[in-house]
Amino acid sequence: MGGKEQYDLFNTAETAALYSKHQPPLHHQAIDVVLAATQGRGQLLDIGCGSGSSTRPFCPHFSKVVGVDYSPAQITLAKTLSHEVSNLQFHQGSIYELPVPNRSVDCILGVMIAQFIDLPRIFEEAKRVLKPGGALVFHGKCDFKVVEIERETEYKSESETATTVSELNQRIFHIRTELFSGLFHDRTTFNPHKYTNIPPLYPNQEATRKEWKTSYWSTIPQLADYILTWSAAGKYCVKHSVSSGELRGKLVEMLGAVGVVRVRCEADKFTWCSLNCQD
DSSP: OOOHHHHGGGOSHHHHHHHHHHSOOOOHHHHHHHHHHOSOOSEEEEETOTTSTTTGGGTTTSSEEEEEESOHHHHHHHHHHTTTOTTEEEEESOTTSOSSOTTOEEEEEEESOGGGSOHHHHHHHHHHHEEEEEEEEEEEEOOOEEEEEEEOTTOOOSSOOOOOHHHHHHHHHHIIIIITTTOSOTTGGGTTTTTTTSOOSSTTSOOEEEEEEEEEEEOHHHHHHHHTTSHHHHHHHHHHTOOHHHHHHHHHHHHOOTTEEEEEEEEEEEEEEEEOOOO
């Protein structure tokens, strides 16, 4: 992610593995936005790349793809997962000191990172490394909600009633607001506003946005695994001296979906794009 001094939480092999396994893949519409905004296909730079799940999809489209993350653990896993990709490089270091020359990059991409970084600093670095007309693109998503439940066809219980959509969403809300109270990053307002409150690179231009809704099916244990990737979950483990496995068991218990086979979740996703208008 952005700065080691603030986000050392992400710098563990366990966290890197959780992100790699349980974060959803980059949505095809986000890829389409990047390709449509990019005038050239020479070099793409993924900032806060983690283990490279948002970096690798662009290798067929660009001559060179570079991922940068402060975390040695994340970069180590990224290199392991990508060793057969010839036009892909990963660098451990600051996203505010990108390892590329001036005006050499066609696109800078940041996936779920806008809430964690110093935007003025990254804007200045983007203006340095982007080619004229090059694109800075952020991709984000809002909190998910359960919209449908698939139940056991023969579920019967004399002592318990089947969990409803409303009850399950209330339990997820309780995890966010009670279990993880005070543990979320204080700049996550970018996500509820769907990046409408991020200014453009230059005052005399407008940033462009695209917004869409995604839907996917998940089991309750898979939901717990996804929740483990939240920064607040990592902070909870540190604060209470528990392992991610112990927290996972607690999450499954709290979700407590009786008679549920799987659930369908929805989430709003969005991109923000601003071009380098320097000549």
